[in-house]
Amino acid sequence: MFWIIGATVLVIALIVGGGVWYANSGTDETPVAKDKDDKKDKDGKGDGTGTDDPAAGPAKEKAPADPSARQLFSVPMIYTGVGSRVYELPGSWLTDKVYAKTGLSEINGYDAVAGNRVWNLKLPGPVCSASGFQSDEGLTAVLHKSARPTKDDGGQCDRITVFDVRTGKTVWTKGVGSGEGSAVFTEVTVGGGTVAAGGSRGGYGWDLESGDQVWSPKPGDECYDVGYQGGSGGLAVIRKCTINTDQDQLFVQKLDPKDGSVSSEYKMPPGIDFAHILSVSPLVVGADVNEAAEDGSGISDFFSIDGRTGTLRARWPADAKTYGASCDAVAVSGCANFAVGGDRLYVPTEEHQGKKEAYSRTNEIVAFDLATGKLTGQRLDAGEDWELRPLRMDGPRLLAYRAGPYDQGSQVVSVDTRTMKTEVLLKTPDDQRSGSTIRHFVHEFSEILFGNGRLYFGQTMPEEEKKPVDPEEGVPYLALSFGGTH
Template sequence: MTQPPPPPNQPPGPPPGGFGAPQDPPPGGFGAPTPPPQQPPAQPPYGYPQQPQQPQYGYPQQEQPQQYGGYPAQPQQEQPPQYGYPNQPQQPVQPPYGYPTQPQYPQVPHQPVPGAPGGGRKLSAQLQIVIAAVVAVALLIGGGLWYANSGGGDEEPNAKGSSGAATGGGEDGGAGGLGGGGKEKVPADTKAKLAFQLPVPTVPDVTDVSGSWITDKAYVKTGVNSVVGYDLDKGSALWTLPLTGQVCGASRHMTADFKVPILFEATKRVAPRYFQPCTEVGLLDLTTGKLVWQTSITGGTAGDKKVSFSEVTLHGQTVAAGGLDGGAAFDLANGNPRWKPQANAGDCEDLGYGGGEGGLVAVRKCGSYDDPTVTVQNLDPLTGRPVSQYKMPPGVDFAAVVSTKPLVVAADVNDAADDGSGVSDFFSIDEKTGKLKAKITADSKRYAPRCRSTRVEGCTQVLVGNGRLYLPTEEHDGSTGEYGDETNEIVAFDLANGRMVPEKTDAGDRYTLIPLRMDGGNLIAYKWPPYDKGGQVVSIDGGTMKSTLLMENPSDKTTRTAETSFSSIGAEFRYGGGRLFIADTLISKTKASTSLYDKKYLAVAFSTAG
């Protein structure tokens, strides 16, 4: 099968005012009362998305018409934006870190009092204050602050701010209907023990060892030119799969019967270059430790050479791999190609794919290196034909898929993320139509998601579920404000309109919350510990954001040192069935340890089981 086709022609440029998010109304809004002149505008409180300063783009432009395999792309067109959103209200003094606040509403205008002489007597100042307070509380309960919906459509979305989604419900309408349904249960004893430690393998140079999974019987971890399955409780090797070269890509998704696609090199690395092309695609059975199939392909910009890939994913019966040579897909059952990279006049290629249960989504890049256009396409996984697409705004040269259903992608727009996180904004997209529903700005000084700029499925510390986007805030001073008292929160945004919801969860003084994965409607999160405590695993209700302790690790110095020897932003955290595994993803040239407290590990395991 050929590469997914690009879409047909589209209008040459945005209409006046830009695509996507509606323009801010003139001062005072559309029918909104004018704020008092003596009240200067305040900065948005910590944890709220910033009001965009420029028109937002969201109208999916399309590439020049081409056909691959006889399938012309027919993406849906986005409708012009709707107007009528109220202004962001004035804000009071900044609230606690990461939490939405009560807006400062305009003063109540003077009104005549019935029965007064001439009907013109004004309300007393005290009565005005009382009325203003009642109005402010009622409006806060009814909806909180506004964030412009970038979608547009036939209906005017909540112009009066009375949507039930304002309280965090999304389509479910209210936090009470969210969360729950998780498989992880609170153990009889939440006190964990150190189950085992895996030593760092000897390597002559920096080596990527990304990839780890939990099955019903094994913890599986990438090694050097191999993959190894370990006993869940003892850490002894159950099986070892030797490979022709180093693993260079691994899917975060696996099948129900524990099969997972991986990428690896055709030959072993040798000095002095210590590098090999990542050309081999295989399906690994995590139960038996055997390769079900192995394949490689040629074509696209690689010409007669094997195509190199940088990442691989899985959806249904399709394995999809992408990289700078273009994208390809394979039949899960036998590895037969579904489509291959194709050279084309538009200089277009699939950089990579997002998979999982929700669908298969391609990030497609066209044009020159200096002036690229990036399009997110929801694909038919069997043919590669685009079902819908959304063209990312100018200033985006790469996009990461956080979730395929609901479709949420991340991007660093105009290199605005100055902290190395790789993400400045999240885009909530209707996967059926390609229509932008909301754009959520994640200020790098406020929020702490991480996205790799070269991996389409490279985002961590961000979760999607319950119609919400869950983000950790950056660390900040705790209640005492003393050194070493840093903490953070996890906050949530409604994907239907981009607004922050009132519910949040606090890490507690000296702990830092790291969201790991969804468990039904709940979040599983790890709490990075202070210097004198062990780490914790908690389950967070996705609606109420109430936290429940699942595991607390030992606090003795030796165990704490092993637990915190990993990078909090670079390690792999896997939790399931009362067991936590923390593993490295990148190991350096091996050096002898001079002390117990600078010893490094490939992985450590904690358990409350048994």
């Protein structure tokens, strides 16, 4: 499937927006069953040990009378001019009023409708990893280098910065150690009021608002935290322990974000070098068992785990030739092309030949029951010459991106997960130039966000050098947005 997104977003299915977790928005059309491990604290917020299913609550995205959209704004492409792609630009966020996107050693906030830049946050070095989640107060975190790379020194990803997506103001910046003694991190996430980062020395946690260190690796510990996944449901971690020189053991642990203590633990089967957490609540993991996923998707099997007890609910194979969910090879939180809600996992099938002609392509979205690991029988067909990918849950409804043929615009659709009937929330223009421009974003180095009736595309890899633009092939942008015409 040609449109699998990169590890920086997971996104897509779990991006959050201003004031609320977009991943946790929902609809009140039908009640959604909660897992037995659903636990709330006295304030009514999840304590990070139970289930906070993103399919709970009312839907926020409503179908307009006319879903036709126009281009709202674009952000010019960044050209490195260095002859090789040494920079990545992971991270984009959305609130009611701001769309934020990483640049080269900076993050920029744009008016979500007009597109004018409303704030600029300078960083000492490039962003290495970005949390796809933000708190109710609009706070999120990025992992970045402490200096810009040079020809002789690529720099280290050793600094965590928390900032306010609404204003671009830095809340705090932290690192562990200094110089050659600095701890190097690989990815960062936010969950349960805590920032968590895993890396070469294990994992660290900081209070999201104050920056106070909540936990750090224990001296002499032969196990270490590889990486974390966050979100409105709290935090979970992949922990690796060395059994002997030839074998490592992985554990999936649900954490209390307040102190990093382990709430539950599941021991992964042998033959797994890396595991990926798709969702914290409900707890869903993907892994490449014995390197069986030959397509590079990073997933050969899915695991559904009880977040309260750590017991396995279901395990089932994910044939790489059939299903299109994908995880970065080594990133714990680097999965895309899926959505989790209502105790189901939604994934796209790989594109395949359509019914009409040999060159026609299409695909579907299907659902797995997290209690059994079996297909539910629900199936959403993209249609001849169209392709579908899950974006995120909107209550019991599933939001999906539907890419059209060259002469038709793309769509964002809302899916009733009981009947699999769809409503079109947004449709991009039908002209070939718009379609070609959008196709610059539909690949593994892109991010797609949808919220408040607006669609945002972002690149995570800048161009090496500027080239002449062929109008028929569209214009390469760093970011692009579409919204309603009324």
